Amino acid sequence: MKTLVICVDRDDDFGSKAGLNSPFIGREDNLQAAIALGLKDAEDSDTNTLLAAINIYDEMVKRGMDVEIATICGDVSVGYDSDLVLTTQLETVLGKVRPDRAVLVSDGAEDEFIYPIISSRVKVDSVRKVYVKQTPTVESTYYLLIKMLNDEKVRKRILVPLGLALFIFGIFSLLDPLYQLTQDVRDVSFTSMGLAMIWLVVGLYLLLFAYKAGDRIKRWSVNANRAVRSGSQLIPFAVLAAILFILGILYGFNAATESTDFDLVQQILLFAGGTLWLWVFAYFTYQVGLFINQFLSLGKVAYSNLVASVTVFAVGFIVQGAIDGAHIFFGFGTYDQVMVVMEILSGFLLAVFGGLLNSSFHQLGEEEVDEAETVEPTETLE
Known part of the structure; x- marks a missing residue:
């Protein structure tokens, strides 16, 4: 009976850090992968996990067992995408090795999300979880937390x-x-x-x-300084949007603290209702600024800004309906139920309109690309 020692790297550190293409089948390929990742990041737990898998493989070979080793990797986007890649690589490995049973080696609970997928395709005899030993000192604990x-x-x-x-x-x-x-x-x-x-x-x-707000603020300040020097039309719209955003917070706070008779839930609803539309118009103002700046500076129509403007109003109507509905549910005031339904319905209709608008703009963009590809050879021949 053939046993497969399988190592799992769900977030694809071997690919993102070492630039390797998985899966790795065989002791030599896996050893080279462990060395490559170790040279790029000696502290990565996947290096130790793969070395532990190789050690298990060697021990089983010494016992005279029919055994093979393989490593499958997922994707940096952990979740459905990574598990889909893992499943594809697992099918490839099982097709080549054709094992009767498997030993799963991983570096923690995250990688073991793949266990049900593996066990549904081959019998799993054992699961080995590898932990990296750390010196129990304050300095090493602090270093580990920082990392x-x-x-x-x-x-x-x-x-x-x-x-x-x-x-x-x-x-x-x-x-x-x-x-x-x-x-x-x-x-x-x-x-x-x-x-x-x-x-x-x-x-x-x-x-x-x-x-990483500090890095983002630095980049924003550099971009803002560049925009001011270049005479960007976005600046006044961005300033107005910021003012509306701050006014929304102040108005919401004033609405929530208007009376001491309000309980916490009512204060939350009043704060949300007070900030909602000022924030919606702040976002809308910023999108208008982006649209105008793009059109005047590059001569292009930014369709995505138009879609975003419609979408934010759709979200605003839906959230407003939800807030008013919550007021009715908790008995905080007299609100027209028909108006609540109309608000939510208006939001969904605007969302559908935004989706249709986005689809139309995509088709328009594809037609422009097709026309450009058709015209280009003619110009070249002439």
Whole structure:
């Protein structure tokens, strides 16, 4: 009976870092792949995982077993795309090796999402999970945490939900103290206000760190400076959009803190309703600026900006209907149910119109390309 030792790299570090094309079949190909990835990133766990798989292969060969080793890789876009690539490579490996059973080797839970796919095609006798040993010191733990936080996937999966939760909690924890501050400063609990500010700042910091806001701001400042010097028509529209965005926050905050009788859910709905349309018009204003700047500077019609403008109003109507519907559901006010239905229906109709508009623009673009390809040979012959 033939056994296949199969190593799984779901996020394709071998391809993205070492530039290798998988799958790798045979001890020599797998050893060369491990060396190549190790030279590019000696700390990558997939290197250790593949070496562990080779070690398992060697041990089974010493026992006189009929065994082969292979490595399959997915895609940097972890999820459906990576699993589809893994499935294709698995079918290729199974077709060439034709094993009766398999030993799965991985570096953690993420790679084992492929286990059901493998076990449905070949009997899996064992699953080996490889961990990289670390020296249990404060310095090594700190270094490991820093390395994990520098990984974009880890940052977005862990820090974004945590930061968003703390940020939202901080905002709504501040609403009541700030309202009391406008009424009578003696009633304000500065301790609770300080704690709310801490949650707000920590949440905001985690969000900014997760999305590398510092680098984005630097790039934005460079682009803005270049746009100002070149006389870009986008600048006034961008400034107006920013003003509308800030006004939306202020208006939403004012609506949410208008009365102390509002509970937390009602404050959230009032804040969302107050900010919604000012934010919609802020986005619309920015898209208009992009459209005008593109047309005047390059002489091209940016159809995507037109579609985006229609889409943002579609989203606005749907969200407005959802907010009004929530008011009715929680009994916060008297809203016309027919109006709620009309708002949501209008949003969906605008969304359909935006989709049709986008499809028409794509067809128009393809026709222009076809005409250019038809005309070009004629001009060359002449």
